[in-house]
Amino acid sequence: MxxxxxxxxxxxxxxxxxxxxxxxxxxxxxxxxxxxxxxxxxxxxxxxxxxxxxxxxxxxxxxxxxxxxxxxxxxxxxxxxxxxxxxxxxxxxxxxxxxxxxxxxxxxxxxxxxxxxxxxxxxxxxxxxxxxxxxxxxxxxxxxxxxxxxxxxxxxGDVEAFKFIKSVDYPRDPETRTLTSAIHPQLQDRDFCLLMRGDPLFFTFSRETVKPLYDCPIYPLAHNVHWNGQMYFPSQKKFGW
Amino acid sequence: MxxxxxxxxxxxxxxxxxxxxxxxxxxxxxxxxxxxxxxxxxxxxxxxxxxxxxxxxxxxxxxxxxxxxxxxxxxxxxxxxxxxxxxxxxxxxxxxxxxxxxxxxxxxxxxxxxxxxxxxxxxxxxxxxxxxxxxxxxxxxxxxxxxxxxxxxxxxGDVEAFKFIKSVDYPRDPETRTLTSAIHPQLQDRDFCLLMRGDPLFFTFSRETVKPLYDCPIYPLAHNVHWNGQMYFPSQKKFGW
Structure with a gap:
C-alpha cells in the first residue's frame, strides 16, 4: 500500500x-x-x-x-x-x-x-x-x-466471447532488452476492436510504423502497454448453453 | 526502474x-x-x-x-x-x-x-x-x-497562463485518513476547464456528489487523482513582455 x-x-x-x-x-x-x-x-x-x-x-x-x-x-x-x-x-x-x-x-x-x-x-x-x-x-x-x-x-441461449489465442511481447532491443516501440497511436485504446492484416500495430521510438503480418488475417486485440506487459490476441467466438 | x-x-x-x-x-x-x-x-x-x-x-x-x-x-x-x-x-x-x-x-x-x-x-x-x-x-x-x-x-506580445493559487487534499476519513471520494465523473479529465461555483467536484464512495463552495466563484482546475496526490487550483491570467 x-x-x-x-x-x-x-x-x-x-x-x-x-x-x-x-x-x-x-x-x-x-x-x-x-x-x-x-x-x-x-x-x-x-x-x-x-x-x-x-x-x-x-x-x-x-x-x-x-x-x-x-x-x-x-x-x-x-x-x-x-x-x-x-x-x-x-x-x-x-x-x-x-x-x-x-x-x-x-x-x-x-x-x-x-x-x-x-x-x-x-x-x-x-x-x-x-x-x-x-x-x-x-x-x-x-x-x-x-x-x-x-x-x-x-x-x-448463446453469448459472444473472446477466446485467448496467444500473448506476444513488445519489440525489444535484442541486446539490452529495452523496449523499442509502443502501441501505434491508431491502435491505442482500441482494445477488442478488429485489427486487419497489415494495420499499424507498433510505433518505434525512431517514429516508424510497424505492420506485422500474422497468420491470422483479422483478429480483435486486447493490449496492455505496461513496460513489463504483454499483448494478448484473442479471437471472437460464439458459445451456447 | x-x-x-x-x-x-x-x-x-x-x-x-x-x-x-x-x-x-x-x-x-x-x-x-x-x-x-x-x-x-x-x-x-x-x-x-x-x-x-x-x-x-x-x-x-x-x-x-x-x-x-x-x-x-x-x-x-x-x-x-x-x-x-x-x-x-x-x-x-x-x-x-x-x-x-x-x-x-x-x-x-x-x-x-x-x-x-x-x-x-x-x-x-x-x-x-x-x-x-x-x-x-x-x-x-x-x-x-x-x-x-x-x-x-x-x-x-502577451500570453495567457494559469497561475497557481492553492492546493487542496482530497476528502479523507478524519480518523483513518483514507480517501472517501474521487473526482466527480463530470469533472474527470477536464483539467484546466472552467469550474463554476456549485459544480460537482467530488464523488463519494457512498455515491454522493459533493459541490463545495469556494471563495472564488469560478476557476479553472488541474487535478491529479493519485491516491497520494493533491488537487491544484490555478486561475487564468494574462502576462505581457
Whole structure:
C-alpha cells in the first residue's frame, strides 16, 4: 500500500498454478500464501472447493468491463446476466480456456470462479467512473447469485466471447532488452476492436510504423502497454448453453 | 526502474528547496544528491548557475502539454514559441510564482529553468501519442534555443497562463485518513476547464456528489487523482513582455 503498487516481488495472483507444488526453503512468500489460500478455499479442482470466487481487477488497458473465465462450459449464465444488465460500458467475456492445473489466478481455486477486469485506470489512481462500473458489476453478480440460490431457472441461449489465442511481447532491443516501440497511436485504446492484416500495430521510438503480418488475417486485440506487459490476441467466438 | 516507479523513498525533485541546507547524518540520500546537483549546475539563484534546465515529466492528469515556470518575468518567449508551434494538443503555461528559495524542482537550480509536463499517461506505461508530444516539445525548445543563441530577435506580445493559487487534499476519513471520494465523473479529465461555483467536484464512495463552495466563484482546475496526490487550483491570467 505504501508503495502504491499491486505487488513488490512476486504477483501472488500468478501463483495458483503452483498451489500444490511442494514448499521448499526457497519458495517465495507469495507461493506459500497461495498454498494457504488453496488449502483454505480449495483445494483447486476438487469437489471440496468453494463454489465461487470473483476476483476484482483494474487495468490501464481500455478493456471496459471484461469478465474473464477459465473454461467454456460453466460460466455462461453469469456472463450473460451481466452482459444484458450493464449497458453504460462495453461488456466483454474473455475465455482463457487453460487446463485448471495451468490456471494461475486466485479465482481458479473455486469451482466456478471468474474475474471482473475494468479499465482504463492508471495504477495508484481511483476514477469514479471505473469505481461505479465495478460496483455495479459486483452488485449484479451478487443479485444473480441470490436468484440462482433461490431456484430461479435461467433460459438457455448463446453469448459472444473472446477466446485467448496467444500473448506476444513488445519489440525489444535484442541486446539490452529495452523496449523499442509502443502501441501505434491508431491502435491505442482500441482494445477488442478488429485489427486487419497489415494495420499499424507498433510505433518505434525512431517514429516508424510497424505492420506485422500474422497468420491470422483479422483478429480483435486486447493490449496492455505496461513496460513489463504483454499483448494478448484473442479471437471472437460464439458459445451456447 | 525495476519497481517501475518514479521514486521509492523520497522524491528528489522536491528536494531543491533544501539544496543549500546543512547536510547531517540523517539527511536522506535524495537531499544529498540534490545538493550535489546544485553544486554542479547552480548554485541556485546565483549568477554562476547554468542558463537553462528543462525538466521532462509525464502525469496521469489530462494536462495536455503544460509548460511550468517559477516566475512571471522570464519565461514568456519560450512559452510563446512552444504555444504557437505545437497545435495537435492543448498547450498551457502554468506559473507557480514561488520565491526561488521555496522552488523545490530540479529546474529551479538554473537561471531560466522550466519543466514540460505531458499527460495523461499512466505510470509504468508508454503511450506513443504522449511520446510524440514530448519529443516535439523538446525539439521545438532546442530549435528556439538555437535561434536565441544565434541572435534572433523575438517580438513582444502577451500570453495567457494559469497561475497557481492553492492546493487542496482530497476528502479523507478524519480518523483513518483514507480517501472517501474521487473526482466527480463530470469533472474527470477536464483539467484546466472552467469550474463554476456549485459544480460537482467530488464523488463519494457512498455515491454522493459533493459541490463545495469556494471563495472564488469560478476557476479553472488541474487535478491529479493519485491516491497520494493533491488537487491544484490555478486561475487564468494574462502576462505581457
Amino acid at each position: 505504501a508503495l502504491c503498487r499491486r505487488y513488490i516481488d512476486k504477483d501472488m495472483n500468478c501463483c495458483f498454478n503452483r498451489a500444490t507444488s511442494p514448499i521448499t526453503d526457497s519458495s517465495p512468500y507469495e507461493v506459500r500464501r497461495a498454498q494457504e489460500l488453496n488449502n483454505l478455499l480449495g483445494p483447486k479442482g476438487s469437489t471440496d472447493a468453494i463454489d465461487l470466487i470473483c476476483d476484482l481487477h483494474n487495468t490501464t488497458a481500455n478493456m471496459g468491463l471484461t469478465l474473464i473465465h477459465y473454461t467454456t462450459s460453466d460460466w455462461v449464465t453469469l456472463a450473460r446476466t451481466s452482459q444484458t444488465k450493464i449497458t453504460k460500458v462495453p461488456v466483454r467475456v474473455l475465455v482463457l480456456d487453460f487446463p485448471i492445473s495451468d490456471a494461475y489466478n486466485f479465482e481458479s481455486v473455486s469451482r466456478h470462479g471468474f474475474s471482473i477486469e475494468v479499465g482504463p485506470q492508471p495504477h495508484g489512481v481511483v476514477r469514479a467512473d471505473i469505481y461505479i462500473i465495478m460496483k455495479e458489476a459486483v452488485d449484479l453478480t451478487i443479485d444473480w447469485i441470490h436468484k440462482f440460490n433461490s431456484g430461479t431457472v435461467f433460459e438457455g | 525495476a519497481l517501475c516507479r518514479r521514486y521509492i523513498d523520497k522524491d528528489m525533485n522536491c528536494c531543491f528547496n533544501r539544496a543549500t541546507s546543512p547536510i547531517t547524518d540523517s539527511s536522506p540520500y535524495e537531499v544529498r544528491r540534490a545538493q550535489e546537483l546544485n553544486n554542479l549546475l547552480g548554485p541556485k539563484g546565483s549568477t554562476d548557475a547554468i542558463d537553462l534546465i528543462c525538466d521532462l515529466h509525464n502525469t496521469t492528469a489530462n494536462m495536455g502539454l503544460t509548460l511550468i515556470h517559477y516566475t512571471t518575468s522570464d519565461w514568456v518567449t519560450l512559452a510563446r514559441t512552444s504555444q504557437t508551434k505545437i497545435t495537435k494538443v492543448p498547450v498551457r503555461v502554468l506559473v507557480l510564482d514561488f520565491p526561488i528559495s521555496d522552488a523545490y524542482n530540479f529546474e529551479s537550480v538554473s537561471r531560466h529553468g522550466f519543466s514540460i509536463e505531458v499527460g495523461p499517461q499512466p505510470h509504468g506505461v508508454v503511450r506513443a501519442d504522449i511520446y510524440i508530444i514530448m519529443k516535439e516539445a523538446v525539439d521545438l525548445t532546442i530549435d528556439w534555443i538555437h535561434k536565441f543563441n544565434s541572435g534572433t530577435v523575438f517580438e513582444g
